[in-house]
Amino acid sequence: MRADERRTVHTQFAPEWLALRERADATARSEGLLDTLRDHLDGPLVVRDLGCGTGSMGRWLAPRLPNPQHWILTDRDLGLLRRAASSLPVPAVTVQRDITELTAADLAGTSLVTGSALLDLLTADEVEHLAEACVRAGLPALLTLSVSGRVELDPADPLDGEVAAAFDAHQRRTVEGRALLGPDAVAATAAAFERRGATVHRRPSPWQLGPADAALTGQWLTGWVGAAAEQEPDLDLAGYLDRRRAACAAGELRAVVHHEDLLALPDISAAR
Numbered sequence: 182m183r184a185d186e187r188r189t190v191h192t193q194f195a196p197e198w199l200a201l202r203e204r205a206d207a208t209a210r211s212e213g214l215l216d217t218l219r220d221h222l223d224g225p226l227v228v229r230d231l232g233c234g235t236g237s238m239g240r241w242l243a244p245r246l247p248n249p250q251h252w253i254l255t256d257r258d259l260g261l262l263r264r265a266a267s268s269l270p271v272p273a274v275t276v277q278r279d280i281t282e283l284t285a286a287d288l289a290g291t292s293l294v295t296g297s298a299l300l301d302l303l304t305a306d307e308v309e310h311l312a313e314a315c316v317r318a319g320l321p322a323l324l325t326l327s328v329s330g331r332v333e334l335d336p337a338d339p340l341d342g343e344v345a346a347a348f349d350a351h352q353r354r355t356v357e358g359r360a361l362l363g364p365d366a367v368a369a370t371a372a373a374f375e376r377r378g379a380t381v382h383r384r385p386s387p388w389q390l391g392p393a394d395a396a397l398t399g400q401w402l403t404g405w406v407g408a409a410a411e412q413e414p415d416l417d418l419a420g421y422l423d424r425r426r427a428a429c430a431a432g433e434l435r436a437v438v439h440h441e442d443l444l445a446l447p448d449i450s451a452a453r
Contacts, residue, residue: 226250228293232256236269236273239270253276283311330363386442
């Protein structure tokens with residue numbers, strides 16, 4: 182959920198955008214964390230996917246886990262839940278609810294909690310609640326593709342830094358009383374799990390976009406610049422966006438949009 186998705190977890194996301202970004206997401210996610218995760222999984226699995234969207238996390242992760250699996254897809258958007266359930270390569274059920282309200286009791290019987298492009302949409306209290314629920318239930322959590330606040334564009338433009346700073350501020354804004362974590366989300370989540378005795382592993386998972394990704398890059402640019410302009414309306418970014426779009430259309434623009442993946446492994450002996 183990036184620039185043009187920068188709303189709260191209580192709103193809907195366009196399936197077209199989720200489909201457009203799925204290949205870049207799949208390429209970016211850290212395969213290395215899966216080696217560590219597999220060592221902590223045994224037997225048939227029940228996987229709870231938080232904020233599942235159209236199910237891209239399940240389509241990526243399920244074939245990479247050797248265990249028999251059953252997925253519980255959890256989201257507020259009923260339309261997305263239906264799309265996700267029909268496209269997973271393993272059996273799945275859907276649960277329509279607010280993921281920020283899940284407790285350890287709700288997670289009983291689960292083997293793994295996962296989510297993608299989620300953490301930066303949460304507040305500090307919400308990641309504390311998530312960590313508490315997972316650790317109390319003794320569950321590993323694999324949470325991927327959280328923005329880290331870094332973007333690299335080639336060729337460079339004098340306004341790149343101002344746009345990036347304004348966008349990051351937009352991600353940290355307060356919406357309906359919720360102060361979003363934005364680029365601070367992974368650090369806050371790691372700290373929340375570690376305070377509860379979990380071992381946390383973090384790995385970079387950048388989008389690396391080139392000429393073959395022009396459609397995605399163009400949509401991402403529109404959202405990225407639009408959020409920056411919303412945050413800093415005094416910035417004149419119309420010409421900047423035109424230049425960037427033209428370079429993208431000409432196959433001359435490359436972008437690295439940095440994200441981070443997190444794997445938290447609770448101390449089972451300390452789970453309550």
